[in-house]
Amino acid sequence: EASAADVAKLIRQVREDKASAILLENVTNPRLVEQIANETGLKIGGTLYSDALSRPEGDAATYIDLMRHNVSTIKGAILGS
Secondary structure (H helix, E strand, O other): OOOHHHHHHHHHHHHHOOOOOEEEEOOOOOHHHHHHHHHHOOOEEEEEOOOOOOOOOOOOOOHHHHHHHHHHHHHHHHHOO
């Protein structure tokens, strides 16, 4: 769990870096990212797979699928698509 000071620092960094979006990870609680998005007015640009694959029918069923999905998600978040 991030402390209030940690959250404030993250919000400050997001604003200073002029981030265009923030991303979720598939294995973490989305509350912190949602709070940062609300505080900064940024959109959540999607979910990245980091420590686990998806189900076989999902977007990241294999390592190659995971990498393709993550690259596509990051690209879409940066370009706003």
